[in-house]
Ligand SMILES: NC(=O)N[C@@H](CC(=O)O)C(=O)O
C-alpha cells in the first residue's frame with residue numbers, strides 16, 4: 001500500500017495557498033477536494049508558509065561512479081540531490097570508464113534506478129574517452145535503455161571545430177543536444193584562476209574570459225551553420241552573456257546555464273588560497289556576477305545547473321596549484337538562487353521553477369519532469385521553506401565529499417520535502433531511507 005500525502009495550505013509557485021493531495025504517484029486533487037478525498041491514513045504535512053515547486057532537474061551533475069567512488073557514488077550523489085530538492089539529474093560523462101558506450105550509460109542509468117532517490121539521466125560523451133578526436137557512438141547511447149539526449153565531454157572542451165560540427169550534425173537525428181564545456185585549451189594552459197587583477201596580485205596563472213567567449217562565439221556560429229541546437233555549460237563571463245544574447249536575437253537555437261557559485265562568488269575568494277574555491281570555469285569578477293544575474297533574470301541564460309563536482313579530501317586539502325577543479329552544489333543550489341535572485345527581487349518562485357525544473361527538463365527532453373502543478377500530473381515535487389536560514393556544514397550533507405564553497409555561510413531557505421512520483425524521498429528535511437527498497441520498487445512499478 002503506497003502512502004498518500006495531504007499537503008495543507010502549500011503555495012504552488014509561491015501563489016495562493018491550497019491543499020494538495022498526492023496519491024498513486026500523481027497529484028490526485030487540489031483545493032477543497034483534496035482534504036475531502038484524503039483517506040484517514042493520509043500523511044498530513046502542514047504546509048503553511050511553504051512554497052511548492054515542480055521537482056528540480058539538474059542538467060549538470062558529476063556522480064563519479066564508475067571510477068571515483070571515493071568522491072561520490074550514484075547512491076550518495078542522488079541522495080544529496082533529493083535533499084537539495086531534485087527529482088532528476090543528468091550524470092556527466094567524465095567517469096572511469098568514460099560514459100561513451102551504450103554499456104556504460106546503461107550501467108549508470110540502472111544504478112540510478114536501483115538507488116531510487118532521483119531519476120538519473122546519463123550524459124553521453126561526445127568523443128571516445130574524452131579524447132577530443134574520435135566521435136563516440138552517440139546513436140547507440142541514444143537508442144540504449146538510458147535514452148541519452150545530452151552529450152558532453154564536460155571537464156574538457158570539444159575544441160576541434162570539425163569534431164564539434166560532426167557532433168552537432170549527428171545529434172540532430174535523435175533530437176539530442178551537445179552541451180559544451182567552453183574552454184579554449186591553448187589559452188588556458190596551466191591556468192589556475194580568473195585572469196585579472198587578483199590573479200596578478202596573488203601570483204596564480206590566469207584563465208582569461210576570452211578563452212570561454214571565443215569557444216561560445218565559434219559554437220553558436222557552428223550551430224547556426226548546421227541548423228542544430230547547442231547548450232552552453234556553466235557560462236561565467238559578462239562577454240559570454242552578450243554573445244548568447246546576440247545569438248538568440250539572430251534565432252540561433254542555443255541555451256545556456258549558469259551555476260549557483262557563479263551567481264554568488266568572485267575571484268576575491270582566491271586570496272586565501274583555499275582550493276575549495278578552485279573551479280572550472282573560475283570564479284570571475286563582481287561585474288561578471290552582476291552580468292550573469294541580469295542574464296538569468298532576463299532569460300538570456302535559460303537555466304541554473306549545479307555542476308556538482310565532488311572531490312575527496314586528498315584532492316582538495318593541498319596547495320592551490322595541485323588541487324582539483326570543482327565544488328559540490330546539489331544541496332545548496334536552491335538556497336543560493338533564493339539569495340541571489342529571489343530575495344533580491346530579481347526573480348519570482350515561478351521563475352525559479354522555470355530555471356531549475358521546467359527548462360532543464362525541456363533541454364534534456366525529459367518528459368515526465370518539470371511539469372505544471374496540476375491534477376493528474378506526476379507528483380514530482382519539492383516543498384521549500386523560504387523563511388528559515390541555516391549555516392552550511394559540508395560534513396553533515398548527503399554528498400560523500402566536503403568541498404562546498406559555502407561551508408560556514410548562512411543561506412536562506414530549506415527543502416522540507418521532495419516527492420518522486422508521489423513517494424517522499426525527503427520529509428521534514430530528512431532523507432527517507434528505505435533499506436529494503438520496497439517503496440522504491442513500488443514507485444518503479446507505478447511509473448513503468
Ligand atoms: N567544474 C569543475 O571544476 N570540475 C568538473 C569538470 C567540469 O565541470 O568542467 C569535475 O568533473 O570535477
Ligand SMILES: [Zn+2]
Pocket residue numbers: 154155156181233234280281
Ligand atoms: Zn565543465
Ligand SMILES: [Zn+2]
Pocket residue numbers: 060062092154155307309
Ligand atoms: Zn561539470
